[in-house]
Amino acid sequence: MVDESIQIGPDPGQGGRSGPDADDLSCPVCRARFRHSRACPRCGTELTALMVLAGRAYRLRRASVAALRAGDPLRARELADQAHALHATDRGRRLRAVAALLTRRETPGP
Numbered sequence: 001m002v003d004e005s006i007q008i009g010p011d012p013g014q015g016g017r018s019g020p021d022a023d024d025l026s027c028p029v030c031r032a033r034f035r036h037s038r039a040c041p042r043c044g045t046e047l048t049a050l051m052v053l054a055g056r057a058y059r060l061r062r063a064s065v066a067a068l069r070a071g072d073p074l075r076a077r078e079l080a081d082q083a084h085a086l087h088a089t090d091r092g093r094r095l096r097a098v099a100a101l102l103t104r105r106e107t108p109g110p
């Protein structure tokens with residue numbers, strides 16, 4: 001019998017990573033990392049707008065991945081570029097690189 005009541009708190013198997021790029025969010029003023037808070041825990045800067053943008057970028061990246069899977073790299077590249085303009089992340093950069101490679105058709109030079 002499995003005791004499921006023990007699974008309270010961070011799951012070590014998940015690495016604590018949840019939500020839209022939670023690890024990538026940091027305060028634009030003091031660089032303190034934050035999660036799910038409307039104000040910076042260190043300097044008190046209002047972060048709601050940043051959270052909204054990050055959430056929008058996250059959804060754009062997911063749509064971009066879906067476009068890649070659907071065989072539409074042009075659309076994927078557009079969406080990844082839009083996401084990057086809102087909130088630049090390492091995952092977003094990788095996604096843009098993949099989409100750019102897949103949409104490269106006529107490259108000048110060798």
Ligand SMILES: [Zn+2]
Pocket residue numbers: 027028029030031032040041042043044045
């Ligand atoms: Zn701050």
